[in-house]
Amino acid sequence: MFQFKQFIKSILLILRLPFLRIFSTTFFLSAFFYSIFSRAFWREFNSVLRGRYLYLKRLHEKSENVFLLRRNVHRLEKGLLMRPRRPVFGLKYIEELVNVYERLVSKDLENDESIVDQLIWARDVLTKYFSVVENNTIVSNCRNQFEKIDIAFGSKEKKIPFNQPSKEPPVQYDQFFKLTKNRRSVRWFLPKPVPREMIDRAILAAVQSPSSCNRLPYEFRVIDDEKMVKEVSTIPMGTKGFSDNIPVIIAVVGHLDAFFNERDRHLIYIDASLASMAMVLSFETMGLSTCCLNWPDIPKREKKISKALNLERKNRVIMFMAVGWADPEGKVAYSEKKPLGVIRKYN
Numbered sequence: 421m422f423q424f425k426q427f428i429k430s431i432l433l434i435l436r437l438p439f440l441r442i443f444s445t446t447f448f449l450s451a452f453f454y455s456i457f458s459r460a461f462w463r464e465f466n467s468v469l470r471g472r473y474l475y476l477k478r479l480h481e482k483s484e485n486v487f488l489l490r491r492n493v494h495r496l497e498k499g500l501l502m503r504p505r506r507p508v509f510g511l512k513y514i515e516e517l518v519n520v521y522e523r524l525v526s527k528d529l530e531n532d533e534s535i536v537d538q539l540i541w542a543r544d545v546l547t548k549y550f551s552v553v554e555n556n557t558i559v560s561n562c563r564n565q566f567e568k569i570d571i572a573f574g575s576k577e578k579k580i581p582f583n584q585p586s587k588e589p590p591v592q593y594d595q596f597f598k599l600t601k602n603r604r605s606v607r608w609f610l611p612k613p614v615p616r617e618m619i620d621r622a623i624l625a626a627v628q629s630p631s632s633c634n635r636l637p638y639e640f641r642v643i644d645d646e647k648m649v650k651e652v653s654t655i656p657m658g659t660k661g662f663s664d665n666i667p668v669i670i671a672v673v674g675h676l677d678a679f680f681n682e683r684d685r686h687l688i689y690i691d692a693s694l695a696s697m698a699m700v701l702s703f704e705t706m707g708l709s710t711c712c713l714n715w716p717d718i719p720k721r722e723k724k725i726s727k728a729l730n731l732e733r734k735n736r737v738i739m740f741m742a743v744g745w746a747d748p749e750g751k752v753a754y755s756e757k758k759p760l761g762v763i764r765k766y767n
């Protein structure tokens with residue numbers, strides 16, 4: 421029986437290459453392959469579609485959509501800082517923006533810490549926009565609508581495009597290079613708690629990272645409860661052998677309902693990775709160490725993690741990160757990097 425199984429396996433291995441060659445020749449055959457012979461992309465299809473649906477549903481219902489607010493305020497800011505600034509801009513989305521702003525303000529979210537600063541930003545940018553844009557029917561209608569929306573909170577600074585004063589960089593290259601070079605993936609940690617305040621500081625630095633249209637379509641799910649860390653840290657595959665001593669594990673989770681179109685489906689990975697790197701380096705500045713952990717797209721594991729973290733279908737896990745105080749007795753890999761001449765090409 422065993423020999424028969426081995427025989428079938430070896431036949432399949434022989435057939436695999438010509439099979440893949442044929443199905444990779446055209447888009448249609450590839451789509452056919454992934455519809456019939458492999459379900460590897462099905463969860464991703466489903467999440468992308470679910471995210472799109474939720475985004476468009478909120479748009480249709482004119483309901484709260486913080487991603488829509490953020491993207492459109494960002495577009496207005498870009499219009500405001502354009503050189504030369506066009507006399508009329510933003511007509512394609514100003515109505516959408518004022519609607520979503522009105523909706524969010526009327527939801528009585530004013531005292532909700534999660535939205536208040538974003539509403540102040542939106543208000544300030546909209547005020548500036550209406551003070552400079554040339555009048556026409558759309559602008560005039562939107563201005564009238566906007567002026568009736570009352571928000572009773574202010575801020576010290578105006579949250580609008582500004583001239584950056586020329587300044588000394590707060591960190592010199594040599595120091596920064598040292599920080600990057602000293603960082604290594606650490607897999608052995610001391611059994612010492614990581615203060616939440618440090619984790620929050622790292623996250624505050626992470627969200628300063630660039631993000632497409634300033635959407636920030638991700639969140640960090642920090643797990644520091646011992647029992648939960650034990651459960652979660654065994655779910656990604658790459659923690660075998662050291663999952664037991666991870667003190668804190670962070671799941672980086674993308675939100676696909678930030679996008680109205682499939683063309684943007686990769687942005688959760690790009691934006692979250694940029695933020696994650698900033699987080700890694702800020703942990704380093706505090707003396708903490710990290711190990712990024714791969715998230716394998718395997719159905720059984722996806723199911724487990726969705727349950728453990730109570731994820732929705734619009735969510736995709738991007739990666740995990742182990743965080744803790746490095747055990748000085750534990751080794752790190754040398755991890756030689758590629759030389760400059762190989763990794764860099766000009767023009």
Ligand SMILES: Cc1cc2nc3c(=O)[nH]c(=O)nc-3n(C[C@H](O)[C@H](O)[C@H](O)COP(=O)(O)O)c2cc1C
Binds near residue numbers: 605607712
């Ligand atoms: C996306 C990503 C996934 C990773 N997954 C794992 C993992 O599952 N297990 C692990 O031990 N290390 C993992 N690592 C760490 C890499 O092995 C490590 O970054 C690489 O070998 C270079 O070593 P260095 O980080 O010490 O410079 C991952 C790193 C990244 C960026």
